[in-house]
Amino acid sequence: AAGVIQSPRHLIKEKRETATLKCYPIPRHDTVYWYQQGPGQDPQFLISFYEKMQSDKGSIPDRFSAQQFSDYHSELNMSSLELGDSALYFCASGLKGQGRYEQYFGPGTRLTVT
Amino acid sequence: DAKTTQPPSMDCAEGRAANLPCNHSTISGNEYVYWYRQIHSQGPQYIIHGLKNNETNEMASLIITEDRKSSTLILPHATLRDTAVYYCIVRPNMNYGGSQGNLIFGKGTKLSVKP
Numbered sequence: 001a002a003g004v005i006q007s008p009r010h011l012i013k014e015k016r017e018t019a020t021l022k023c024y025p026i027p028r029h030d031t032v033y034w035y036q037q038g039p040g041q042d043p044q045f046l047i048s049f050y051e052k053m054q055s056d057k058g059s060i061p062d063r064f065s066a067q068q069f070s071d072y073h074s075e076l077n078m079s080s081l082e083l084g085d086s087a088l089y090f091c092a093s094g095l096k097g098q099g100r101y102e103q104y105f106g107p108g109t110r111l112t113v114t
Numbered sequence: 115d116a117k118t119t120q121p122p123s124m125d126c127a128e129g130r131a132a133n134l135p136c137n138h139s140t141i142s143g144n145e146y147v148y149w150y151r152q153i154h155s156q157g158p159q160y161i162i163h164g165l166k167n168n169e170t171n172e173m174a175s176l177i178i179t180e181d182r183k184s185s186t187l188i189l190p191h192a193t194l195r196d197t198a199v200y201y202c203i204v205r206p207n208m209n210y211g212g213s214q215g216n217l218i219f220g221k222g223t224k225l226s227v228k229p
Contacts (some may be wrong), residue, residue: 045216056216090157105157
């Protein structure tokens, strides 16, 4: 079965640079969630989208923004990168519109800021 | 959302059942219990969820006590590949309002399956 696709899988950036992470949800899923997992920490919710509209917002820094496009893929844009942004970034998708709230996660993007 | 308490770590012998407990004593009537696991640095994986009845799927069984204040995830025949951090998460039934569906991960239980 098709899974959530994230690209790139690894990304190295320098401080103050920008980064864009992409997420392709499972086909026909209508909801995308973004999570950040720092070293040795548990995943923390950043932001979610349902039917291309922002649905919920968590601990996402103002330097970050995200959107969901007409084809349901989502991008997380990160600017003025800081060393503390080094983390695994997971995208998950789900079928909220059908009343199903389990989330299916991608393999993650490992961002390293130097 | 109700808080959950899980033991930080557990060991299990390969081939034996792994029983992972979770306490959610403040759970309210419209909140579900979800279980996810994360194998080292991989994306979390959905396992199972339930409201008040016991549930079983191809991965695991979920036993919820009658008062719903605790639950147990059972992996019937643990394998080395089941070594992971297991998260018990309580979430409102979104059909009756509540949060928009994001997961709040606690510390979880690190399960080590040993040969």
